Amino acid sequence: MPKRNLNAAVVKRLKPPASGQEDNFDKGYPGLALRISYGGRKTWVFFYRLHDKQRRMKLGSWPAMSVAEARQAWRDARNEVEAGKDPAAEKLEARRREPDTVERVGEQFIEKWHRPRNRTADEVARMLERHVYPVIGHREIGDIGRRDILDVLDKAEARGLSVGVNRVLANVRRLFAWAVERGLIETSPVTGVKPPAKEQARDRVLTDYELRAFLVACDKAGPPFGAVFRLLLLTAQRRDEVVSAAWSEFDLREKLWRLPGERTKNGKPHDVPLSQAAVELIAGLDSRDHSALLFPAWFARDGQSEQKERPVSGFGRAKNRVDAAMLAELRRMAEKRGDDPAKIALMPWRIHDLRRTAASGMARLGVGIHVVEKLLNHTSGTFGGIVAVYQRHDFADEKRAAVEAWAEFIATLSSKSIQELASEAAD
Incomplete structure (x- = not known):
């Protein structure tokens, strides 16, 4: 000690x-x-x-x-x-005397149930803070009825959530079920509430044209979101894994990111090789001397901006800014190649689509599907079932070659002329 x-x-x-x-x-x-x-x-x-x-x-x-x-x-x-x-x-007794509001029970739910079991505890906590607590967080949990739950979902949809509102419902359902298990309420008001949005399988990938515009938009977005979005594309890892990344997980000299099992979806440690472009991006972040996290949140204290020891949030607004910048760049590119910019629209996409775009892009470059799945840390595809038990090769060299090839391809998108991109898109 x-x-x-x-x-x-x-x-x-x-x-x-x-x-x-x-x-x-x-x-x-x-x-x-x-x-x-x-x-x-x-x-x-x-x-x-x-x-x-x-x-x-x-x-x-x-x-x-x-x-x-x-x-x-x-x-x-x-x-x-x-x-x-x-x-x-x-201190404990003072907390016991406090009323069991939805927010207070939600905080206990995160710490006592969610955090010991799931790597997504911080993500769920942010979702509750954004969509649930502002609506019913101040009210005692025993007073909440089905109409209140529907009000939460309606307001989440009004803020722009589509299928994401189903995630809100799923986590609220688990929260109130936990409250029943703890004897805080007799029955759950979420019982019988159906998911409001229809789930659909996703196959959206960004085209090379869109990727060119995306890179321009990242530059305009500035820190921290410009770097977050670029790192998502370069590494092909999940948003929460990138956003919650800690400096202690990185060996920039070895160009390696070691994700601990408690932070991965399948609960297994995952080594992610870093391209030179990713290393340079990470090394250029200014949070290293101020936080344990690559992308810490900021808050105001006495007129000064300080970093807070939790990951940055606000991706909805950041994504909207990136979309606007992408559309402006796509229209500029259209005008330069002689097309009518007013007819150009940006097809809707989600942040998770960057991961699919990277995987698809590597496959286009000739990377084997088994290597891509190892890089994505998938266990249900090529390496699912009995194959996962006997196939122990980590494909470290192949994964490293894949991320370098992908980074080089991304770099060429910025250097190619608009006419070259148009010609390739037509082939």
Whole structure:
């Protein structure tokens, strides 16, 4: 258990352990420590003894709670201990006295049920914060009826969600089922509510023309979303895996991204080779000295912008800006080749379609489907069933060649003339 004088610069430089967690104690503040998990999360904790028992209390997370704020929280808690009180127990009792609102139960659901079981806990939490809490979060969960659930879904659709509203319903259904299991409510108001949107299989891929416009749109989008969208296209990984990526997962010298099993859909560790273009993009991010995450959220404090230890959100608005920039570029390209720009439209696409576009593009370049599926971390296709048990080859070299070829192809889209793209599209 190392002891050191903690300050903002020291805390930023502290690296996560290879496994488990490590407590870095603040010299001169007995019991105050910064706990770092192997995933990069940094949490302020206070260790103390009361009635001959060792206890631990969470004070807050860094960087949302600064070193100075953590020390003040430590002083407050230590004063309670010296007065014979148990600060952790009092904090818990205060929370117990709070009403069981939908938001409070939702937070418990995420931490107690979702996070231990699913890698998508943060994504679900953001969905609840965006679509559920603003509508019914302040109300006691026992007062919620079916009409309230339908109101949540109606407002989500009004905000532009289509099939995504089904995801909202699925997570709200699981939340209220958990509340029933915990004895917080007798019955679930979601029972009998049907998904409002019809699910359809997706086969949308962006054309080379659209990819050219997409790259221009990424440049116009700026940080962080321009980099996020480009990295999604270059790596062919899932949005949540890219958005929640931690610096500790990357070895840029080896050009490798090691995704831990708790962050992948199939629960298995996944090594993603990085093209030189991806390495240069990641190395150019300015979050390295300020956060454990590649793409941390920002929030305002005392007029200053600071990074918060959770992934960036707001993809709906960012996607709308990218779409607008893509359409403008497609119309500019049409005018340059002599077509009527007013007749040009952008076919709807989703962020997940970038993953399909990358997979399809690599296949066009001659990459074997077995290599593409390994790169996508799929287990249900070529490597499903008994084949998955006996086929242990990781195709590391083949995957690396695939991402380099794909990155080079993407680079050529920016260098080709509009006439060349038009000629190739006509072939």
